[in-house]
Amino acid sequence: MRKDIEEVGQTYGIENWSAGYFAINHQGNLTVTPTKGTGPGADVYELVRELVEKRKVSLPILLRFPQILGTQLHRLCLAYEAAAKEWDYTAGHFPVFPMKVNPRREVVEEFLREGVKQSVGIEAGSKPELYAALSLEQPPESLLICNGFKDESFVNLALLGVQAGKRVILVVEKLNELKMIMRCAKQAGVTPWIGLRAKLYSKGSGKWASSGGESAKFGLTTSEILECVRLLREAGMIDALKLMHFHIGSQITDIKRVKNAMKESARVYAKIRQMKVNVEYLDIGGGLGVDYDGSKTTFEGSINYSVEEFANNVVYTIKTVCDDEKVPHPHLVTESGRVMTAYHTLLVTSVRDEIETFADDIPTATIDDDDAQVIFELKSLLDGVTGKNYREVYHDALDEKDELHTQFNLGLISLEDRAKGEVLFWDICKKVSGFAQRAGVDEHEFDELKRILASKYLCNFSLFRSAPDSWAINQLFPIMPIHRLNEAPDEYATLVDLTCDSDGIVDHFVDLKDVKQVLELHNYEDQPYYLGIFLTGAYQEVMGCYHNLFGIPNEAQVVIDTEGRAHIKKIVQGSRISDMLTFARYDAPQAWENFRRMLATRVAAGELDAARAEQLGKQYESDVTRSTYME
Numbered sequence: 001m002r003k004d005i006e007e008v009g010q011t012y013g014i015e016n017w018s019a020g021y022f023a024i025n026h027q028g029n030l031t032v033t034p035t036k037g038t039g040p041g042a043d044v045y046e047l048v049r050e051l052v053e054k055r056k057v058s059l060p061i062l063l064r065f066p067q068i069l070g071t072q073l074h075r076l077c078l079a080y081e082a083a084a085k086e087w088d089y090t091a092g093h094f095p096v097f098p099m100k101v102n103p104r105r106e107v108v109e110e111f112l113r114e115g116v117k118q119s120v121g122i123e124a125g126s127k128p129e130l131y132a133a134l135s136l137e138q139p140p141e142s143l144l145i146c147n148g149f150k151d152e153s154f155v156n157l158a159l160l161g162v163q164a165g166k167r168v169i170l171v172v173e174k175l176n177e178l179k180m181i182m183r184c185a186k187q188a189g190v191t192p193w194i195g196l197r198a199k200l201y202s203k204g205s206g207k208w209a210s211s212g213g214e215s216a217k218f219g220l221t222t223s224e225i226l227e228c229v230r231l232l233r234e235a236g237m238i239d240a241l242k243l244m245h246f247h248i249g250s251q252i253t254d255i256k257r258v259k260n261a262m263k264e265s266a267r268v269y270a271k272i273r274q275m276k277v278n279v280e281y282l283d284i285g286g287g288l289g290v291d292y293d294g295s296k297t298t299f300e301g302s303i304n305y306s307v308e309e310f311a312n313n314v315v316y317t318i319k320t321v322c323d324d325e326k327v328p329h330p331h332l333v334t335e336s337g338r339v340m341t342a343y344h345t346l347l348v349t350s351v352r353d354e355i356e357t358f359a360d361d362i363p364t365a366t367i368d369d370d371d372a373q374v375i376f377e378l379k380s381l382l383d384g385v386t387g388k389n390y391r392e393v394y395h396d397a398l399d400e401k402d403e404l405h406t407q408f409n410l411g412l413i414s415l416e417d418r419a420k421g422e423v424l425f426w427d428i429c430k431k432v433s434g435f436a437q438r439a440g441v442d443e444h445e446f447d448e449l450k451r452i453l454a455s456k457y458l459c460n461f462s463l464f465r466s467a468p469d470s471w472a473i474n475q476l477f478p479i480m481p482i483h484r485l486n487e488a489p490d491e492y493a494t495l496v497d498l499t500c501d502s503d504g505i506v507d508h509f510v511d512l513k514d515v516k517q518v519l520e521l522h523n524y525e526d527q528p529y530y531l532g533i534f535l536t537g538a539y540q541e542v543m544g545c546y547h548n549l550f551g552i553p554n555e556a557q558v559v560i561d562t563e564g565r566a567h568i569k570k571i572v573q574g575s576r577i578s579d580m581l582t583f584a585r586y587d588a589p590q591a592w593e594n595f596r597r598m599l600a601t602r603v604a605a606g607e608l609d610a611a612r613a614e615q616l617g618k619q620y621e622s623d624v625t626r627s628t629y630m631e
Contacts, residue, residue, distance in 0.1 A: 005486050011520050012480040013510055016294020021068060021343055022534070028486025030532060032346075032560065034067030040564035045483040047566045048348050048530055051556055057571060058631050059530075060349040060461040060553040062541075067559060068344040069107065070114035076288075076336055077118045079311035089315050091329040096121040096145050098286065099129040101337030101538050106557065111340070112138060121167075123147060123335050127154050134161045143333065144168045145195070145283065147245075150177055155184045162192050169281075171195040171245050175224050182235055195243030195283065196220055196228055200264050219246070225268075229277060241277055243333065244269045247285030250338060253298040255305040255313060258287065262317035269318075270325035282330035284314060290342045292476045292535055293510035301476040301510065307339060338538040345537040347466050347553070348482060351529040352630055355456040355496060371420070372413050374404050378424035385428060390435040394449075397428045429453060447517065451507070454518040455493040459531060460630045462550035463497040463504045467536055468543050471503050476510050478534040479519060489520035495531070498630065499548045546583060551575020551628045578624040592621050 005024050009015060014022055020036045022044075031041030044063070051057040073095070080093040095118060097111045111120050121142035124130040133144055134157070144166050146158050150173070161168040170192050172178045178194070185192055199219030220228065232238045246268075248261045262284070269282050288310050289303035298304050305313075314332065322329050367379050378400050385393040404421040407413045413421075433453055436446040469475035479495070494517075497504040509516040522529065544552075555572040581588055596617045602608035 004488060008485045008488060011489065012478070013294045013512060014478075014480065016296075016512060017291055017478050017510060017535070018294075019291075019343055021065075021071075024485045026486075028484055030480075030482040030485065031564075032065060033564075034065045034560050035071055039562040042558075042560045042564050042566040044346070044348075044532070045530065047556075047558065047568075048482065050566075051568070051571075052528075055568070055571065057554050057556065058627050058629065060347055060466065060629060062466070062553050062555040063346045063348060064106070064537075064555060064557045065344050065346070065560070066106065066110045066557060069110045069340065072340045072343060073111055073114050073118070073120065075307055076311075076334070076340060077115070079308045080315065080332065080334070082308070083311045083315035086312070087316050087319050089319050089329055091331045092119075094119055094121060094141075094143055094281065094331055094333045096123045096143055096333060096335055097340065098123040098125070098335045098337040099133065100125050100542065102341045103129060103132065103542055105132070107341060107344075107537075108132075108136065112136060112142075115139070115142075119143075121145065123337075127157060130154065130157050130161075134164065134166070138166065142167065143281075145243075145245075145333065145335070146170045147173070147197075149173055150180070152180060152184055155181050156188065159184060159188045159190045159192060162190050163188075167193065169193040169195045169243050171197050171243070171283075172220065172228060173197055175220065175227060178228050178231060182231070182237065185237075191237065191240050193242040194232070194237070194240045195245050195281070196225055196241065197245040197247070198222075198225060198265065198268050200246050200248060200261060200268075225272075229272070229275060238277060241279060243281040243283055244272060244279055244330075245283040245285065245333075247335075248287060250286055251289040251300075251303075252287040253289060253300065253303050255303075255309060258305075258310060259313050259317055262314055263321060266318040266321035267325070269330055270322055270327045273327040274325065280331055281333050282318065283333035283335070286335045286337055288334070288336040288339045290339055290535060290538070292478065293512070293515075294478075295512050301515075342535045342538040345541070347461065347533040347536055349459045349461040349531055349533070351457045351524050351531065352460050353458040354524050355458055366420075372407065372417055374400055374407060374413070375417060375421055375424065378404075378421055378428065382424055382428050382431070385431045385435070387435050387439065390432045393428065394432040394445075397425055397432075401425045426453075450492055451494070451517040453492070455491050455521075455524075456496050456505075457493045457521065457524060459495050459497060461497055461533075461553065462499050462544075462547060462629075463506065464499060464501070464547035465544040465550050466553060467506075467533055467540055468545060469540060470506055474508060476508065476515065477536060478510050479506065480532060480534075481522065482530045482532045484522050484529075487522060489522050491521050491523050492518040493521045494518060498550060501547060504547075546580065549580040549584060549628060551580050551583075553629065554627075575628050576625050577628060580628055581624070588624055591624075592617070595620050 005028060009024050021032060023031050023041055025031050025043060029043050029045035032044055033041040051061055076095060097108060099122060116139050119139045119141040121138060121144055122133045123145040124133045125148035130146060144161055158168050158170055170181050197219045199221055232241055246265045252258055269279060272279050291303050292301040295302045296304055319329060381393050381397050408418045429449055433449050463471050467477055470477055495506040507517055509519045552575045554574040556568055557570040559567045559569050578588055599613040599617055603610050603613050
């Protein structure tokens with residue numbers, strides 16, 4: 001049995017992408033261990049059953065494991081501490097959490113609570129984020145980094161934070177911002193800390209490589225940086241310049257790009273220090289990636305380094321440049337939001353049905369003597385396919401299918417003949433695909449055939465709400481069942497969501513060697529079958545949209561003890577129909593009144609009984625409290 005479980009685990013690559021947080025137990029169920037190496041994992045399947053059967057929480061359910069946030073934060077901080085010790089780096093490390101990655105209060109507060117000793121701060125890139133950040137208790141030495149384009153109200157809000165005792169750093173993105181900051185600071189009688197974002201020549205790698213380099217959206221050119229220094233000197237505010245900032249892109253896949261960027265950024269910092277400007281902090285931005293597919297390569301869904309290697313390269317490279325330039329080592333500020341949050345949520349959905357395709361549940365074709373010749377040709381191919389000739393048969397069948405449709409378009413065969421020919425063709429395809437799979441053939445045409453023949457499992461969720469990057473940028477998220485993992489999967493499938501959008505489909509899946517177009521799943525037998533979508537904790541919650549007015553799913557916040565027991569700390573109700581009516585600017589009482597008016601019109605016309613109309617009105621009114629998803 002254990003061998004079967006190991007083989008199934010390899011099918012989904014769980015050991016490669018889960019970072020040790022998820023595994024499979026002897027019962028064939030998914031387990032989670034939020035604090036690695038501290039005991040047995042909790043059974044996720046049993047947790048979901050408790051939520052659904054006992055707590056009456058309907059799917060989809062977002063499981064949030066806050067302990068994983070703390071574990072990832074400590075891993076990041078330990079990596080920089082170890083690197084500093086190894087390379088004799090004399091300055092500190094100040095991690096900040098970028099709120100844009102996941103602005104949920106529970107997430108931000110967990111980082112601030114877990115990171116007291118590491119002086120964990122916050123990065124805000126908009127007025128709402130900054131407003132929320134100002135209300136949160138931060139460690140005394142931590143930073144509040146203000147990125148993004150700013151207007152006067154943004155700057156004045158940041159100055160409130162300065163006066164409240166926070167260590168606010170306003171990062172200048174363009175030259176005119178500095179002039180505005182200086183003007184607002186003079187009016188408020190407050191001197192804030194200022195940072196300058198440099199536009200580096202170096203670029204990152206992967207999907208977001210274009211966010212760095214000379215054509216980047218944010219950042220100051222070299223001449224603009226020098227102009228900022230001049231303006232600050234003239235205003236007597238040069239001591240307020242505390243930070244140099246740069247960012248070369250999110251999810252950097254190749255460690256070589258990191259090294260190049262660190263060399264350039266450290267050199268810029270050093271030259272500024274040599275101008276007798278006491279800059280203390282170097283903000284290296286984000287970029288530390290997540291290995292979504294577990295391949296440890298430079299592929300877009302992967303990275304070819306670890307957190308520890310990333311930290312080592314950052315620290316060593318910056319130290320080397322600073323020592324060469326004979327300037328003090330700067331305090332390192334990191335904004336590694338993705339790696340800190342991606343692992344901590346798991347969306348659990350259920351398969352609700354199987355969408356039949358033209359290759360499924362079709363009757364066996366009965367051949368008659370008066371059938372067209374093309375029908376006999378297809379039947380002959382079906383009867384004659386073997387393990388030796390399946391490739392040739394498949395090519396011949398494609399020709400016969402074209403001939404079938406040509407004759408139908410010319411009016412030479414009936415609709416019944418066309419149906420019979422299509423049944424035979426798909427029967428041939430099923431046989432051919434089976435022979436190709438048993439032979440281990442890895443060719444495009446047979447991979448495409450496997451994709452066409454794959455089942456379509458209808459899942460109770462909205463892709464646009466819970467994993468929008470899968471649709472928008474073809475981001476890979478690991479997907480697998482959370483139970484029956486002691487059984488070998490016997491179906492190939494793609495996943496479709498509840499939306500009426502044809503893009504609401506998942507048809508690319510993680511694989512060590514390539515991107516799979518189908519996912520190995522178990523046969524759907526009208527019994528609860530639960531799937532998990534992993535690594536969605538970064539960006540997906542905040543970027544999810546309300547397509548078709550599907551709202552936020554139900555949520556459970558779960559803590560795992562050292563004995564592997566799951567404790568449901570909080571259940572957050574997902575969106576109801578009423579919530580989404582409000583979002584779309586409908587008025588529920590007005591909707592009820594309008595619907596009752598329609599019923600009254602039918603009653604007056606004698607088309608509906610008055611008692612029945614009253615019953616229907618009450619039902620319509622009560623349905624507003626239902627979930628937006630299938631129940």
